[in-house]
Amino acid sequence: SYVLTQPPSVSVAPGKTATITCEGNNxxxxxxxxxxxxxxxxxxxxxxxxxxxxxxxxxRFSGSNSGNTATLTISRVEAGDEADYHCQVWDSSSDPxxxxxxxxxxxxx
Amino acid sequence: xxxxxxxxxxxxQPGGSLRLSCAASGFSVSDVYMNWVRQAPGKGxxxxxxxxxxxxxxxxxxxxxxxxxxxxxxxxxxxxQMHSLRAEDTAVYYxxxxxxxxxxxxxxxxxxxxx
Numbered sequence: 001s002y003v004l005t006q007p008p009s010v011s012v013a014p015g016k017t018a019t020i021t022c023e024g025n026n027x028x029x030x031x032x033x034x035x036x037x038x039x040x041x042x043x044x045x046x047x048x049x050x051x052x053x054x055x056x057x058x059x060r061f062s063g064s065n066s067g068n069t070a071t072l073t074i075s076r077v078e079a080g081d082e083a084d085y086h087c088q089v090w091d092s093s094s095d096p097x098x099x100x101x102x103x104x105x106x107x108x109x
Numbered sequence: 110x111x112x113x114x115x116x117x118x119x120x121x122q123p124g125g126s127l128r129l130s131c132a133a134s135g136f137s138v139s140d141v142y143m144n145w146v147r148q149a150p151g152k153g154x155x156x157x158x159x160x161x162x163x164x165x166x167x168x169x170x171x172x173x174x175x176x177x178x179x180x181x182x183x184x185x186x187x188x189x190q191m192h193s194l195r196a197e198d199t200a201v202y203y204x205x206x207x208x209x210x211x212x213x214x215x216x217x218x219x220x221x222x223x224x
Contacts, residue, residue, distance in 0.1 A: 001170075033210035035154075042203055042214040043154065049210075086154050090209045096167045099144070099207070104153035 002091040004102035011108045018074040020105045022087035025068060030089045032070040034063060037084045046085075047072060074107070082109040111135035111213045113204050118218030125194050125222075131187040131204030131215055139182045142207050145189045147200035148217075157202070158189065172198075194222045 005023045012018040022032060032050050035043035045054055047063035050070065060075045074081055087102035117129040129145070145157040158168045158178040166178050177190040187204050201217040 031209060035211070037154075042216055043211070044214070045210060045212060048212075054212075088154075088210060096165075098167065098169075099146075099156040099159070099211075101146075101154040101156060 001098075002089070002094065002100050004087055004089065004100055006085075006087060006102040006105045008103070009106045009108065012074075012077045014077055014079060014109055016077055018077050018081070018107055020072040020074075020085050020087075020107065022070040022072070022102045023068055024070075024089065024102075027068055027070050027089065028066045030065075030091070032063065032065045033088045034061075034072045035086045035088065036081075037086065038082075043086060077107075077109055079109050082107055111206070113206070113213060113215035115202065115204050115215040115218040118202065118220045120221045120223065121194055122224050123195060123222055126190070126192045127194065127220060128191070129189040129202055129204075129218060129220070131189075133185045133187065133204075133206075136206070137182070138180050138185055138187050143178075143180065143187045144205045144207050144211065145176075145178060145187075146203045146205050146211070146214075147198075147220075148203070149197070149200040152200075155200070159207075160187065191220070194220075196222050198222050 034047040036046045037043040050065040051063045062073045085105045112134045114132045144159045160178045175193045179188045199222045203217045204215045205211040206213040
């Protein structure tokens with residue numbers, strides 16, 4: 001089965017840039033989606049199809065995907081960005097195609 | 110406005126059964142892919158099951174043969190019937206709407222499997 005690996009934690013100072021990686025075999029050939037989850041709440045999509053932002057998500061959130069690594073970047077980090085972040089792909093190479101989540105990253109501001 | 114609301118969680122003994130419900134509003138569950146995703150305490154997200162628009166169903170290996178996903182179009186509700194529950198099934202269970210990514214989630218319902 002397809003595996004997505006994220007760093008367990010990332011620490012960043014307010015106003016700086018947080019970079020969260022999601023590693024998977026040839027992940028650049030798949031579409032990657034990112035979710036923000038605050039304590040006690042359901043996940044919310046912040047980036048879909050590698051780099052698109054839903055309405056209401058600040059431009060400070062951006063995504064990229066190439067080779068074996070997808071990246072979520074949060075610029076000018078604010079205290080309210082402190083949360084868990086999860087990457088996800090739809091693994092069309094499996095039979096049947098299935099959804100796969102990354103291991104999750106806790107961002108501390 | 111799209112809304113999803115899960116109910117049915119609770120404390121259940123190992124080997125027991127439980128049925129979760131997910132009431133949808135703002136769209137028809139029969140028109141989209143509907144999923145169950147769970148999160149064990151302090152852990153990451155784990156996809157559990159999907160019900161396609163056409164009726165096909167798929168499951169994670171960890172629940173295959175024990176869980177069944179279904180829907181009632183007249184009630185616009187998604188279900189997850191869970192049998193032979195194990196301690197490792199303890200988690201918050203979310204229903205979520207998705208095609209390639211999950212664009213709407215319920216608030217989740219906690220299932221605790223313990224004697």
